[in-house]
Amino acid sequence: DAGVTQSPTHLIKTRGQQVTLRCSPKSGHDTVSWYQQALGQGPQFIFQYYEEEERQRGNFPDRFSGHQFPNYSSELNVNALLLGDSALYLCASSLGRLGVYFGAGTRLSVL
């Protein structure tokens, strides 16, 4: 039984570009949450998707958007990348409200 899987593992982009990160939840899970973990910090909640809709959003600008597909997988999109967007992006999945099982993350570097 695969856990939460994320792709790609690493990504390098330049300022102003757009990026898409992908997440497949743990088998049987229907809810996906996204977190940003900057260097030396704990993860910060970006948003959560359930039944293909954004259920709750953290304190992140509209440049951060997402999508959930009918198979429960999810994408995180970030537009107009800034240097400060460099971080580890984590996906968490759950059956129900709390996303407690995390993937290994995608490390995004913005140059």
Place this chain on the structure above:
Amino acid sequence: AQSVSQHNHHVILSEAASLELGCNYSYGGTVNLFWYVQYPGQHLQLLLKYFSGDPLVKGIKGFEAEFIKSKFSFNLRKPSVQWSDTAEYFCAVNARGDDKIIFGKGTRLHILP
């Protein structure tokens, strides 16, 4: 707004020493509490969680945590650490009915062999 404070940013211990990592949260309502561990090069793993019931929670790898509601604390303990416990530890809180988990900044634990 909810917040989590972890007392120590970096802790160094020798093998077999006892461990206690402090965690305090601020939120007036009912909460769920978590400790996560991130081993070098690995993903965030759930160590233990408290939702309700016995405030002394036992997790994996010999870790335990005690929820003291009056002190808004959820300290992590282990009687005897091993070199393999070297990792970063995150305390986290979730308000009941909310979807987001709020994390502390983490404590980097280094165990000397």
